[in-house]
Amino acid sequence: MLCSLLTFFGLYSLACWLYENIRTPVLLVVNGIQELIHGNRRSLSQKYGPWAVITGGSDGIGKGYANFLAGQGMKVALVARNEVKLKKVAEEIRNKHGVETKVVVADFSKGESIFDHLERELISLDIGILVNNVGVINEKPVRLERMEKRLLWDLINVNMGAATLLCRILIPSMKQRKRGLIINISSLASLAATPYLTVYAATKAYMTSFSDGLREELRPFGVECQTVSPGYVRTSMTEYFASAEGEPSELSKRVISVSDMIRYAGFTISKADTTTGHWLHGIQTGILKAFPPSLRLKIFSKLYTQLLAEYSDEKPKTS
Numbered sequence: 001m002l003c004s005l006l007t008f009f010g011l012y013s014l015a016c017w018l019y020e021n022i023r024t025p026v027l028l029v030v031n032g033i034q035e036l037i038h039g040n041r042r043s044l045s046q047k048y049g050p051w052a053v054i055t056g057g058s059d060g061i062g063k064g065y066a067n068f069l070a071g072q073g074m075k076v077a078l079v080a081r082n083e084v085k086l087k088k089v090a091e092e093i094r095n096k097h098g099v100e101t102k103v104v105v106a107d108f109s110k111g112e113s114i115f116d117h118l119e120r121e122l123i124s125l126d127i128g129i130l131v132n133n134v135g136v137i138n139e140k141p142v143r144l145e146r147m148e149k150r151l152l153w154d155l156i157n158v159n160m161g162a163a164t165l166l167c168r169i170l171i172p173s174m175k176q177r178k179r180g181l182i183i184n185i186s187s188l189a190s191l192a193a194t195p196y197l198t199v200y201a202a203t204k205a206y207m208t209s210f211s212d213g214l215r216e217e218l219r220p221f222g223v224e225c226q227t228v229s230p231g232y233v234r235t236s237m238t239e240y241f242a243s244a245e246g247e248p249s250e251l252s253k254r255v256i257s258v259s260d261m262i263r264y265a266g267f268t269i270s271k272a273d274t275t276t277g278h279w280l281h282g283i284q285t286g287i288l289k290a291f292p293p294s295l296r297l298k299i300f301s302k303l304y305t306q307l308l309a310e311y312s313d314e315k316p317k318t319s
């Protein structure tokens, strides 16, 4: 009796894990084969609309998405703070891919006050894809009470406010056109609370929940929503992995590049509703999901306590 009960729970747990982790690869294979068989290879602009808006599109992962989407023939609108950097990236994209570009200067850390300006700049475009990518992080692992008040507001306004308010502005026209795709960039950090990156990880848990909920709201209206939860990617956000001498650390050498991530993440667009953005991060996520949430917290806690010791001037205090 005990043996069959254990077998039942073992099989049930395995089935749950497989459903959670094999779903995306299966969707990619099935939808990829379907596209090939039916020759259903409409371009992204034919399927969703001609313009893509990318927040934080002037650097890192956002710049990667902007280049990928422009390479697929989409016109791109880049939103970020630094006008000089934005114009340079827009020019690079125009020269490389021959598509129309637009730059919108906006600082999401300013909160509510900037969204009228964004609405004026974006509402007249036929937007097919919105990539809610913009995000900030504390430079190094740090205790909450040692964080600047300004940085805490930035984490809230930039990492959560930007995506939430932009969706509110752009969803009505997507619904009217009965097409569109919203790509929300979350993080592997959303899988468990992360001490010393506590607020950052909480904003990413918000993004995953927001994105997954919104997908169900939008499904009946023909608008899609994809959640992307990458692990570490080599960008200015993860610069602190470089050692004090500026040499890449062992950890930083193992971090994947933006171009590697975008090659895979780009392939998943319109095929899977959730992805990590890279197969290697898919494996890392699958391994983490084999542990119950309370154990995941212990793993993250151990890892980030070590990082606090390594990258901060403060010594960790363990219980």
Ligand SMILES: NC(=O)c1ccc[n+]([C@@H]2O[C@H](COP(=O)([O-])OP(=O)(O)OC[C@H]3O[C@@H](n4cnc5c(N)ncnc54)[C@H](OP(=O)(O)O)[C@@H]3O)[C@@H](O)[C@H]2O)c1
Pocket: 055, 056, 057, 058, 059, 060, 061, 062, 079, 080, 081, 082, 083, 085, 106, 107, 108, 109, 110, 133, 134, 135, 136, 158, 185, 186, 187, 188, 229, 230, 231, 232, 233, 234, 235, 236, 237, 238
């Ligand atoms: N890198 C990783 O390992 C990793 C892993 C998982 C998830 N993610 C997520 O991926 C997203 C992109 O990260 P990334 O590593 O590519 O970052 P990044 O290289 O630091 O680029 C950030 C982009 O956001 C813009 N930005 C920053 N603050 C802004 C603000 N207040 N208002 C408007 N624009 C602002 C920057 O433009 P300006 O120069 O104009 O400020 C830049 O274009 C984030 O949501 C991050 O949480 C990253």
